[in-house]
Amino acid sequence: MFELDLRSRAPIYEQLVEKIKELIISKVLKPDEQLPAVRVLAGELTINPNTIQKAYRELEHQGYIYSIPGKGSFIRPAVPEDNTARMQTLENELSRILSEMLYLGMPPRNIITRIKTLLPE
Amino acid sequence: MFELDLRSRAPIYEQLVEKIKELIISKVLKPDEQLPAVRVLAGELTINPNTIQKAYRELEHQGYIYSIPGKGSFIRPAVPEDNTARMQTLENELSRILSEMLYLGMPPRNIITRIKTLLPE
DNA sequence: TTATCCGTACTATTACATATAGTACAATCA
DNA sequence: TGATTGTACTATATGTAATAGTACGGATAA
Incomplete structure (x- = not known):
């Protein structure tokens, strides 16, 4: 498993x-x-x-x-009650990752494109 | 410092x-x-x-x-030579973060909007 | 050259987290 | 009852983090 x-x-x-x-x-x-x-x-x-x-x-x-x-x-069926703290942590991590991707030379348009493939719709 | x-x-x-x-x-x-x-x-x-x-x-x-x-x-002035390994790691982290944001109920459109504020242009 | 500052490389020690081993107890259920 | 479940606890071994101390070679200025 x-x-x-x-x-x-x-x-x-x-x-x-x-x-x-x-x-x-x-x-x-x-x-x-x-x-x-x-x-x-x-x-x-x-x-x-x-x-x-x-x-x-x-x-x-x-x-x-x-x-x-x-x-x-x-x-546990339901999502954890208070998401705000967890969501803030995720946004901070996200910000750090995007900064590093930019620093490593990935164009912003490519980043957006890449992210859209990871999201539904 | x-x-x-x-x-x-x-x-x-x-x-x-x-x-x-x-x-x-x-x-x-x-x-x-x-x-x-x-x-x-x-x-x-x-x-x-x-x-x-x-x-x-x-x-x-x-x-x-x-x-x-x-x-x-x-x-070091230049970006590290071989980015592919580091970039792959970042993409994996990114994927994990996006999945969790979705799980916590953040709409995909909001995620995209939020990300665009973190990128230049 | 000498003195000083720099990164670097060791050894030794302490403290803490991880993981294991073993035992035990209460709750659940066939 | 007997078996399975989560949970709690002690004890032990191991590895990593952090400290303390010493030492060496390269770079630089007096």
Whole structure:
């Protein structure tokens, strides 16, 4: 279900958080769908259950999943309540990326064109 | 000259790399301009010279500055030669950010409009 | 030449985050 | 009940970050 790069400098739990977020955002994982149990996923990926739990805890804290003891962990249907802070962070990252693309010599028109291919409609 | 967040989870040398890159990209630091000596900057920021050197080494490796023993460290005038790898990384980050903005409910037209305000012309 | 400043390269040490291993407990459900 | 779930906790090993200190060669001005 997930692929990890154990040689990466990025922590395993952080890679897991990003991977799962991508699957939620791209709607591969659907609302209220159950995630693998921490012990199961740990077995599949041959890593420690504590590492999985740390990733799930982080995802729950960020509002992407919810966990119920005795039942399991599930995709949170609704978007996290307060988006403003997260959206501001994204805009800052976006600004930084665009600045660097310009610095590296990519023409503004090409940037716009490239972005439109990444958006619907 | 620089501001650091010692309480941040991000390593000091990494914060330094990002700060200086921003100053280069935004052209606050101009080509061939001399950066503070490792010992001087370490003194100003009250951190260890080794940490500054690690940041400078990374910036040189990424092609943003060049260092000459006995003279100093300077802003590299030209853009790093091979941009393709860096550009690919930026496009991947961009794609991820756009996906998340969409997921959080920002309309595509608003995204385009917002981006155009961040680009020249 | 000498003194000084520059980047650079080491070693050693401390502190912290990551990841693992193991145990335990309460809630859920067949 | 028994099995599975999330959760919490301790302990340990490992790697990275950061510090402290020392040292060397190149560049430059006195």
